[in-house]
Every structure is written in structure tokens, then in C-alpha cells.
């Protein structure tokens with residue numbers, strides 16, 4: 001017989017967390033509630049994707065020259081509409097929009113926060129029903145309130161993030177979000193339409209046995225990277241190698257597994273694309289913030305991803321992220337001058 005375990009909803013949890021910050025006004029909790037509402041709308045479409053006209057290409061390309069999928073555009077509009085009407089957000093930056101969008105109504109110009117997001121991550125997996133997601137990052141503005149936000153509000157290093165999270169649309173729908181108090185996971189309870197605390201204080205295992213990379217690109221990799229892959233595949237019973245290779249091709253899904261099971265996810269730069277593929281502001285920074293808040297590490301091969309000073313909305317960076325021991329082992333192989341600070 002199912003026991004009625006006290007469900008703690010996302011709202012209740014964030015309100016409890018504000019008690020840790022005496023000066024808290026509840027604006028950040030309200031913004032999180034808005035983002036979770038938009039993701040519930042996206043979830044509704046994702047769940048019935050095969051039945052409604054939401055699968056396939058939209059027929060346009062985004063600023064990065066990528067074919068937009070119908071769900072990319074739907075998810076982007078859902079987030080922009082909810083955040084624009086929320087009065088809790090001064091502006092947004094999105095993978096699907098060339099530039100930042102400042103909301104200019106009298107309420108939004110007085111909002112303290114801006115949001116960056118990848119509305120639908122893992123687009124290549126939409127039509128094959130593999131897990132996809134939404135990634136978001138929240139910054140406190142540096143520009144004065146009372147006027148529209150500026151690009152400086154968005155081009156802040158990840159170590160200035162107030163909060164970051166993702167929603168994974170998988171076997172269940174989960175929202176995982178981090179503040180400086182840690183990383184927590186919430187599962188959508190469809191019968192009450194609420195995200196409920198299911199994974200309190202998530203920890204990324206210090207040691208991992210899974211490596212995740214699109215090995216199809218390995219012909220373009222530098223020697224150090226190829227040597228690390230050999231290390232992962234080498235037979236060494238004492239050290240529990242060969243490691244398992246897992247790659248879903250959705251950053252959200254590959255990092256959700258890395259957070260829960262440990263391991264390392266990598267999208268390195270290579271001879272073809274020196275900065276790799278993944279975007280700093282709305283993919284690598286939020287994921288690095290979440291994994292670091294859970295005790296893991298994230299580097300671009302030279303230093304912490306979160307210490308990189310952004311220069312453009314859609315800039316790309318290499319990323320090696322996950323369990324401390326495996327990230328530092330990658331750095332040893334790619335000849336990094338120093339390991340990432342513990």
C-alpha cells in the first residue's frame with residue numbers, strides 16, 4: 001500500500017530556503033516558479049509529441065546556423081512569454097535568439113534578475129524519443145534598476161550565478177536546480193502538476209567509472225585526448241577499467257546521469273572546432289554551477305569554466321565535467337599545467 005510520504009513542493013522548498021537569507025524578497029523563488037511553469041507547458045507538448053504537429057523541422061535556422069526544430073521554437077516562445085508576463089524578470093538570452101531581449105514594461109525594468117536558457121537541449125533526439133531538456137541560468141543584474149537591462153547583465157562569469165538548473169523530459173520529468181546551498185532534484189507529480197522534492201542534496205560521486213563523449217569525432221582529437229580514451233578502455237582490474245562508455249547526445253541527459261552515477265562528460269575542442277560545440281552562457285555555465293554545487297568539477301582544460309569572462313551570447317567552450325578524480329585525470333592527459341582547485 002502506497003504510504004503518503006509528505007511531499008514537499010518546489011514552492012515550499014524555495015520558500016524554506018529563503019529563510020537562510022534574511023534579506024531575501026522571494027523574487028528568486030517567484031522566478032523559479034515561472035520557469036517551472038514554462039517547463040510544464042513544454043513537458044505537455046513533449047509528452048504527446050507524436051500525436052500533435054510538433055515533431056520535425058520548423059523550417060528556419062538559428063543564429064548558429066542550426067536547423068530549428070518545431071519544439072525548439074515552441075519551448076523558446078513558452079519561456080519568453082511566461083518570463084515577459086511574470087514581472088520577475090528584466091530580460092532573457094536564448095540559444096534560439098540572435099540577441100538578448102530586454103523587457104521594457106514598467107515592472108520588468110525594476111526586476112533584479114535576468115535569465116539565460118537553452119529552451120530545448122538535445123534537439124537531435126526529439127524525433128527519436130530520447131531524453132531532452134531545458135537548461136537555465138539566473139544572474140542578478142549589474143545595471144541600475146528602473147531602466148531596461150543591458151548586455152553586461154548577461155555577460156557575467158558563471159561564478160556570479162545566483163542559481164541554475166535544468167529540466168529533463170525523460171522516463172519521468174525532473175527539475176534539478178542549484179544555489180550556493182546545494183543541488184536538489186524535484187520530480188513532476190502529474191496528478192497534482194507540481195514538482196516535488198525527490199532528490200535532496202544531490203552529490204556527484206568523487207570517483208566515477210563512466211566516460212561520455214562523441215567518439216565519432218576522435219579523428220580530430222589531440223594526442224592527449226586520445227591517450228585519455230585509451231586509458232578509459234585499458235584493461236586494469238585493480239582500477240576497475242575498462243570504464244563504460246555512455247553517450248545519449250543530449251547534454252542534459254548525459255549530465256543528469258553523471259550527477260547521479262558519477263563519471264566524466266566531455267565535449268573537447270579539436271582540430272576541426274578548437275572551442276568544441278557547447279555554448280558557455282546557457283549550457284556550460286549552468287551545468288558547471290550545478291555539478292560544482294554537488295561536489296564535482298568542471299573545466300575547459302585550462303581552468304574552471306565558471307571563471308571564464310564571457311564576451312558573446314553564443315560563444316562556445318570546451319568542457320570536461322563530472323567526478324573530481326576523472327576530471328583531474330583528463331587534465332593530466334591533456335597536459336594541463338595544473339589540476340582544477342579541489
Ligand SMILES: O=P(O)(O)OC[C@H]1O[C@](O)(COP(=O)(O)O)[C@@H](O)[C@@H]1O
Nearest residue numbers: 118120121122123124214249250251
Ligand atoms: O551530436 P553531437 O556533436 O555529439 O552534439 C551533441 C550535443 O549537442 C547538443 O545537442 C547541443 O544542444 P542543442 O540541441 O540545444 O543545440 C547537446 O545537448 C549535446 O551534448
